[in-house]
Amino acid sequence: xxxxxxxxxxxxxxxxxxxxxxxxxxxxxxxxxxxxxxxxxxxxxxxxxxxxxxxxxxxxxxxxxxxxxxxxxxxxxxxxxxxxxxxxxxxxxxxxxxxxxxxxxxxxxxxxxxxxxxxxxxxxxxxxxxxxxxxxxxxxxxxxxxxxxxxxxxxxxxxxxxxxxxxxxxxxxxxxxxxxxxxxxxxxxxxxxxxxxxxxxxxxxxxxxxxxxxxxxxxxxxxxxxxxxxxxxxxxxxxxxxxxxxxxxxxxxxx
Amino acid sequence: xxxxxxxxxxxxxxxxxxxxxxxxxxxxxxxxxxxxxxxxxxxxxxxxxxxxxxxxxxxxxxxxxxxxxxxxxxxxxxxxxxxxxxxxxxxxxxxxxxxxxxxxxxxxxxxxxxxxxxxxxxxxxxxxxxxxxxxxxxxxxxxxxxxxxxxxxxxxxxxxxxxxxxxxxxxxxxxxxxxxxxxxxxxxxxxxxxxxxxxxxxxxxxxxxxxxxxxxxxxxxxxxxxxxxxxxxxxxxxxxxxxxxxxxxxxxxxxxxxxxxxxxxxxxxxxxxxxxxxxxxxxxxxxxx
Numbered sequence: 001x002x003x004x005x006x007x008x009x010x011x012x013x014x015x016x017x018x019x020x021x022x023x024x025x026x027x028x029x030x031x032x033x034x035x036x037x038x039x040x041x042x043x044x045x046x047x048x049x050x051x052x053x054x055x056x057x058x059x060x061x062x063x064x065x066x067x068x069x070x071x072x073x074x075x076x077x078x079x080x081x082x083x084x085x086x087x088x089x090x091x092x093x094x095x096x097x098x099x100x101x102x103x104x105x106x107x108x109x110x111x112x113x114x115x116x117x118x119x120x121x122x123x124x125x126x127x128x129x130x131x132x133x134x135x136x137x138x139x140x141x142x143x144x145x146x147x148x149x150x151x152x153x154x155x156x157x158x159x160x161x162x163x164x165x166x167x168x169x170x171x172x173x174x175x176x177x178x179x180x181x182x183x184x185x186x187x188x189x190x191x192x193x194x195x196x197x198x199x200x201x202x203x204x205x206x207x208x209x210x211x212x213x214x215x216x217x218x219x220x221x222x223x224x225x226x227x228x229x230x231x232x233x234x235x236x237x238x239x240x241x242x243x244x245x246x247x248x249x250x251x252x253x254x255x
Numbered sequence: 256x257x258x259x260x261x262x263x264x265x266x267x268x269x270x271x272x273x274x275x276x277x278x279x280x281x282x283x284x285x286x287x288x289x290x291x292x293x294x295x296x297x298x299x300x301x302x303x304x305x306x307x308x309x310x311x312x313x314x315x316x317x318x319x320x321x322x323x324x325x326x327x328x329x330x331x332x333x334x335x336x337x338x339x340x341x342x343x344x345x346x347x348x349x350x351x352x353x354x355x356x357x358x359x360x361x362x363x364x365x366x367x368x369x370x371x372x373x374x375x376x377x378x379x380x381x382x383x384x385x386x387x388x389x390x391x392x393x394x395x396x397x398x399x400x401x402x403x404x405x406x407x408x409x410x411x412x413x414x415x416x417x418x419x420x421x422x423x424x425x426x427x428x429x430x431x432x433x434x435x436x437x438x439x440x441x442x443x444x445x446x447x448x449x450x451x452x453x454x455x456x457x458x459x460x461x462x463x464x465x466x467x468x469x470x471x472x473x474x475x476x477x478x479x480x481x482x483x484x485x486x487x488x489x490x491x492x493x494x495x496x497x498x499x500x501x502x503x504x505x506x507x508x509x510x511x512x513x514x515x516x517x518x519x520x521x522x523x524x525x526x527x528x529x530x531x532x533x534x535x536x537x538x539x540x541x542x543x544x
Contacts, residue, residue, distance in 0.1 A: 078429040094413070094417065094420065101410070102417050103429075109410035109411060110410045112411060114411065115411065165428065168428075
């Protein structure tokens with residue numbers, strides 16, 4: 001099976017803290033892969049490295065075979081690798097639809113010259129993007145909130161909005177940073193079915209998650225990190241009984 | 256009296272252009288610029304120097320606008336990592352830097368003596384010199400207003416507002432935020448340069464002391480009073496500031512119990528109190544989300 005993301009010997013230090021230490025793993029195309037580990041294991045830093053928000057000190061990141069570790073965040077995004085943030089970063093004073101309409105690339109109306117044009121082309125383009133946005137909202141179940149201000153959404157709905165914003169761009173690989181944290185159980189069910197549908201539409205998912213039920217039900221493969229390193233990788237059931245993983249989570253009690 | 260009203264209106268329109276520019280930078284994109292007067296001065300001096308070598312009025316205005324925009328783009332490109340307070344300090348410093356260069360480089364722009372004899376546009380048949388100037392500046396302001404309104408309503412305005420709210424999100428969706436910030440700053444500075452050209456032309460004499468930080472602050476007050484990012488509110492509040500600043504001069508004809516000097520001081524105090532009151536009402540707890 002083809003690997004969409006390959007990480008080799010990746011390291012990043014923040015002052016005295018080796019946040020990511022010679023990290024190595026890969027993610028198969030079209031899979032749902034889980035990334036777990038105790039707090040401070042380096043999962044979010046790893047996401048920041050992969051998405052180009054933080055530069056690695058050393059190592060290699062390949063996305064669909066191409067090196068991306070020297071690219072800036074917007075270039076990585078343009079290649080089709082998108083991410084959500086652990087704490088939703090919705091654009092508060094904009095409506096849900098506006099949050100999504102921001103996304104499409106190379107919009108003619110996004111250039112200054114368009115202001116001097118007749119505006120017909122911009123209207124047509126907006127109409128087309130609006131249709132895509134409504135489709136995405138339908139998919140994640142936010143249609144009723146389309147014209148609401150993003151600041152007024154609930155915590156769970158903000159997570160859905162983050163997801164929707166990524167889907168607008170039809171990504172190849174989606175990094176989700178704790179999609180169910182702070183979301184109520186009913187909405188978690190809904191979110192999981194949305195993620196499954198997204199995956200079925202051809203998007204590879206890499207998910208940081210602390211909710212083990214979500215990991216067990218969704219992921220076909222789980223990667224476990226501790227202190228900046230990958231300590232185990234395998235099927236959810238294999239991971240659950242892995243001694244090293246239990247040690248990492250329970251602080252070595254079982255050792 | 257009518258002449259005085261026309262003159263106030265002309266100044267209000269000129270400041271309106273500068274405020275519309277600041278509204279693109281600060282109101283729409285969230286780039287704090289405390290040195291808008293720098294681009295205003297660059298436009299005014301460019302126009303004055305071109306006028307000296309006999310360039311026609313429209314050419315002078317156009318080149319002043321482009322020069323203002325060019326300086327704006329340069330400042331934006333040298334400060335890409337700066338946000339909020341740091342950008343405020345740099346822009347404030349830049350405006351003083353521009354003023355001091357104009358003051359000290361005598362060969363360039365006459366130093367403290369300034370430049371006199373700057374041309375006015377042709378008078379429109381049937382109107383006096385003042386009124387035709389007013390008509391020209393109003394038409395220019397209307398065009399600039401239509402332009403900024405369009406920016407606000409177009410996808411580019413949405414991207415700029417998104418940068419104001421959260422720049423990280425905008426780069427995470429694949430947009431080069433530096434390019435947008437540079438454009439916003441450039442457009443805002445170009446409008447200030449345009450205003451500067453009209454300012455120089457109207458007064459027909461300019462000197463460095465006209466371009467102190469207080470100009471930036473008046474324009475800032477206008478944008479602050481208006482709703483962030485709205486051209487309509489920016490223009491309305493510019494008119495209000497101009498009225499408070501200039502209109503209160505008329506008071507001296509009616510207020511007789513204090514002398515002229517005291518009244519001048521009271522006038523500025525009144526302006527200050529009015530600004531505090533307006534801001535307290537506009538940005539009160541109601542706006543907290």
